[in-house]
Amino acid sequence: MISIKNLHKHFGRLHVLKGIDVEIREQEVVVIIGPSGSGKSTLLRCINYLEEPSEGEIIVDGITLTGESSINKVRAEVGMVFQRFNLFPHMTVLANIMLAPQKVRKLNRNESEIIAHDLLKKVGLSDKANAYPEQLSGGQQQRVAIARALAMRPKIMLFDEPTSALDPEMINEVLDVMKNLAHEGMTMVVVTHEMGFAREVGDRVIFMDEGRIVEEGTPTEFFTNAREDRAKAFLSKIL
Amino acid sequence: MELDFGLIVRSLPLLLTGAVVTIQITVLSVGFGLFIGMFAGIARMAKFWLVRAAATVYVDFIRGTPLLVQIFIIYFALPLLLGKRIDPFLAAITACSINSGAYIAEIFRAGIQSIDKGQMEAGRSLGMSWIQTMCYVILPQAFKRIIPPLGNEFIAMLKDSSLVSVIGFEELTRRGQLIIARTYGSFEIWVTVAVIYLIMTLTISRLVDYLERRYKIDDKH
Numbered sequence A: 001m002i003s004i005k006n007l008h009k010h011f012g013r014l015h016v017l018k019g020i021d022v023e024i025r026e027q028e029v030v031v032i033i034g035p036s037g038s039g040k041s042t043l044l045r046c047i048n049y050l051e052e053p054s055e056g057e058i059i060v061d062g063i064t065l066t067g068e069s070s071i072n073k074v075r076a077e078v079g080m081v082f083q084r085f086n087l088f089p090h091m092t093v094l095a096n097i098m099l100a101p102q103k104v105r106k107l108n109r110n111e112s113e114i115i116a117h118d119l120l121k122k123v124g125l126s127d128k129a130n131a132y133p134e135q136l137s138g139g140q141q142q143r144v145a146i147a148r149a150l151a152m153r154p155k156i157m158l159f160d161e162p163t164s165a166l167d168p169e170m171i172n173e174v175l176d177v178m179k180n181l182a183h184e185g186m187t188m189v190v191v192t193h194e195m196g197f198a199r200e201v202g203d204r205v206i207f208m209d210e211g212r213i214v215e216e217g218t219p220t221e222f223f224t225n226a227r228e229d230r231a232k233a234f235l236s237k238i239l
Numbered sequence B: 001m002e003l004d005f006g007l008i009v010r011s012l013p014l015l016l017t018g019a020v021v022t023i024q025i026t027v028l029s030v031g032f033g034l035f036i037g038m039f040a041g042i043a044r045m046a047k048f049w050l051v052r053a054a055a056t057v058y059v060d061f062i063r064g065t066p067l068l069v070q071i072f073i074i075y076f077a078l079p080l081l082l083g084k085r086i087d088p089f090l091a092a093i094t095a096c097s098i099n100s101g102a103y104i105a106e107i108f109r110a111g112i113q114s115i116d117k118g119q120m121e122a123g124r125s126l127g128m129s130w131i132q133t134m135c136y137v138i139l140p141q142a143f144k145r146i147i148p149p150l151g152n153e154f155i156a157m158l159k160d161s162s163l164v165s166v167i168g169f170e171e172l173t174r175r176g177q178l179i180i181a182r183t184y185g186s187f188e189i190w191v192t193v194a195v196i197y198l199i200m201t202l203t204i205s206r207l208v209d210y211l212e213r214r215y216k217i218d219d220k221h
C-alpha cells in the first residue's frame, strides 16, 4: 500500500530523515514511536507530500509522484489527522466535512451531506452537525477532524499524535474511534505515545531515533523484549 | 480679522458636492485597489519566483515613491508614451487605485500570513489545491482580520485623494482652492474644508469600529 525506499529529508543543514525503508501492507496498522525530534512527523508528512522528500522514493497505492496533479491524487487517497485538529473555524462541523468531497470529489451538496451525517454518526457527534469548532471540546474536535478526513474515502489514514493535545479524560473517545477504524480494516500509520493503543490494535511498531528506524516488530515483541538499547531506554521512560 | 460666516454658508453646496466627488474617487480607488491588492498580496507569496518578484517590485515601487509623483507620471508622462491625453478623472482613479493596491497587497499578505499554517496543511491534506484552500479556507478567515487595516487604508486614501487637485480634478480640496481664488476667504474656506474631511474620516473610523465589534461578537462565523 505504501512503499518507502531510501527516504532522506533535509531542512537546510539539518538531516532529519536518514534513509528510511518501509513497506506498509493493506489493512495494516503501524504505530511509530520515538523520542521528540526523531523525525516521526516528518516521515508522516512526506507520505502525503506536505514535506517534499530530498531523496528516495515513495509509492502510495501504486501512484508515484510525477507532479502537482499526482500530489493531489495521493492526498485524496490519504487522510491525515493532526495533533492540533486544524478544523476550519469559520465553518460548521458539517461544512468542515462537506468541503473537500464537494471541491475535490465533485460530489453535489446532497451526496456530500449524506456522507457527512453518516460519518458524524460514526464518530458519535450527530448532534453537533451545526456547531462551530470552537463550541466543541478537544476530543470532539478531533473526532470531527477524523470524520472530515474519512469523508474523502481515503485508503490510508495518517495520525500525527492525535491525542497529545487532549485532556486525559478525552483521549479514550478519540482512541475508540481509531480502534473502530482499525477493526474495519483501514490502513493506518499512527504516531502516538499511547502504548495501550499500540498493543491493542497495532500490527507493527516502528521505533525511530535520529532520523532512522532503529527497531521494528510486533507490539508484543517490541514491548516485552526490545533488542536495541535506545529502544529499551525509551521504553523505560514512557512505560 | 472678521469671519465671514455668510461666505461659508454660500460655499457649502459647492464644497459638499466636492466632498461627494472625493468619496467617489476614494470608493472607486479602494475598490479597484482591493482587487489589485488581493492578487498582488497573494502573488507575493507565490511559489514561482518570477511572480513573487513582479509583485514585490510593484509594491516596493508604489510604496517607495510619493503619490503625487505617481499622479504626475500617469497624467503627464504616460500621455507622451500613448500619444494622447488622459482625462483627469481617469488619471486620478488609475493613480489612486494602483497606489492603494500596493498598500492593500501588504494588508492582505499580513492577513493571510496571520492564519495558522495548519489551515493550509489541512486543506492540502484533504486533496484541495492551493487555490481552492486559499479561496475556501484562508481568505474567508483573513478577510475578517483585515477589516481594521482596510478601514485605515480607506481613511488614508480619502485624505490623500486631495492630491489629485493638482491635475485640476475638482474634488473637495480643488473646490476650496477655486472658491478662494474668487473670494479671497482663505481662512473660512480652508477651515470648512478641513472640518468636512474630519467629519468624513471620523464617520468611517466609527463604522470600522462597529464592523470590528460585530465580527468579534460572532467571532469566526
Ligand SMILES: Nc1ncnc2c1ncn2[C@@H]1O[C@H](COP(=O)(O)OP(=O)(O)OP(=O)(O)O)[C@@H](O)[C@H]1O
Pocket: A011, A014, A016, A034, A035, A036, A037, A038, A039, A040, A041, A042, A043
Ligand atoms: N519545517 C521545518 N524546518 C526546519 N526544521 C524542521 C522542520 N520541521 C521539522 N524540523 C526539524 O526536524 C526534526 C524532526 O522533526 P519532527 O517533527 O519530524 O520530529 P518528531 O519525531 O515528530 O518530534 P515530536 O515528537 O516532538 O513531534 C526536528 O529537529 C525539527 O526541529
Ligand SMILES: [Mg+2]
Pocket: A040, A041, A042, A160, A161
Ligand atoms: Mg511530531
